[in-house]
Amino acid sequence: MEWVNYPGLESSAYYERALKYLPTGRGALITFGIKGGYEAGKKLIDTLELFSLVANIGDAKSLVIHPASTTHQQLSVEEQATTGVTPELVRLSVGIEDIRDILADLDQAIEAANGHSIPSEAKTGALASK
Numbered sequence: 213m214e215w216v217n218y219p220g221l222e223s224s225a226y227y228e229r230a231l232k233y234l235p236t237g238r239g240a241l242i243t244f245g246i247k248g249g250y251e252a253g254k255k256l257i258d259t260l261e262l263f264s265l266v267a268n269i270g271d272a273k274s275l276v277i278h279p280a281s282t283t284h285q286q287l288s289v290e291e292q293a294t295t296g297v298t299p300e301l302v303r304l305s306v307g308i309e310d311i312r313d314i315l316a317d318l319d320q321a322i323e324a325a326n327g328h329s330i331p332s333e334a335k336t337g338a339l340a341s342k
Contacts, residue, residue, distance in 0.1 A: 213322075214245035214300055240307070241269060245300035248326035253278040253302055255325040262309060262317040274307035274314055 219230035220238030230238045246252045256278065257265050263276040267283050277283060279297045289299070306314060319330045 213328075214247055216245075217243040240305055242304045242306065244302055244304075245298065246302055246322065246325060247328060248300070250280055250299035252325040253300060254281045256302060256321045257281075259321040259324040260317055261321075262313055263304070269303075269305040271305065272308050274309055274317075275305040277303045279303065 218224060218238065218241075219226040219234070221227065224230070246256055248255075257263075257276050260276055263274045264271075265277065265282070266275050267277055269275060279301060280292055280299050284292045284295065284297045287295070287297075292298070304318075315330060323329045
């Protein structure tokens with residue numbers, strides 16, 4: 213991954229607000245930039261098995277979208293950028309499936325998309341608890 217945007221991370225611009233307004237958890241929405249850009253993003257969403265490819269968020273099941281190749285594909289790269297969409301951006305809405313299944317699915321899809329995998333500390337739950 214090139215970057216991660218999640219309000220539960222101290223590096224997030226929204227971290228302090230998340231602590232104040234989301235005291236029992238930071239939510240289930242995560243955006244990240246996949247190494248390999250546009251093509252890796254497309255490959256990732258095509259390879260995921262547990263996640264459903266849909267544009268909505270907030271379901272009990274895990275959802276994924278790669279806006280550059282789906283919801284914003286009709287826009288030029290410059291127009292996408294004005295909306296906050298970049299070629300590598302992937303949005304996840306994490307559902308209530310077993311965290312081991314979620315991480316395993318993400319790991320196999322990221323590896324298929326660009327040859328990398330989820331860091332070991334995430335697989336052990338160190339990041340999953342944040």
